[in-house]
Amino acid sequence: MRYMLCWSIPPENYNAALDAFLEGGAPMPDGLTSLGRWHVPGSTRGWLLCAAADPVTVAHHVAQWAGLLNIEVHPVIDDAGAGAAAERARPS
Numbered sequence: 460m461r462y463m464l465c466w467s468i469p470p471e472n473y474n475a476a477l478d479a480f481l482e483g484g485a486p487m488p489d490g491l492t493s494l495g496r497w498h499v500p501g502s503t504r505g506w507l508l509c510a511a512a513d514p515v516t517v518a519h520h521v522a523q524w525a526g527l528l529n530i531e532v533h534p535v536i537d538d539a540g541a542g543a544a545a546e547r548a549r550p551s
Contacts, residue, residue: 460510460511460512460514460534461494461508461509461510461534461535461536461537462508462509462510462511462514462517462532462533462534462535463506463507463508463532463533463535464506464507464508464509464517464520464521464530464531464532464533465504465505465506465530465531465533466504466505466506466507466524466528466529466530466531467503467504467505467528467529468503468504468527468528468529469503469528469529470503472526472527472528473503475527476524476527476528479524479527485524487509487520488516488519488520488523489516490511490512490513490516491509491510491511491516491517491519491520492509492510492511493507493508493509494508494509494510495507495508496508508535517532
């Protein structure tokens with residue numbers, strides 16, 4: 460399953476979050492694969508698209524950063540999955 464993690468850094472945590480990121484690079488725990496990470500230049504917001512077979516692995520990564528970041532987790536599907544769901548929901 461793919462997950463979009465939307466994060467923001469509270470102003471009071473900015474320096475600590477920056478230091479943690481620069482020192483460690485925010486590695487993924489075992490079982491979590493980063494598919495891409497994006498940052499809004501000059502802001503405190505960003506997104507991580509990742510994949511994991513087990514949502515507990517996603518929760519592990521969120522817990523690692525929860526003391527510094529506000530994080531929302533959204534399971535996501537691609538166009539093919541959305542199309543298949545829409546087709547099943549279409550009235551006969």
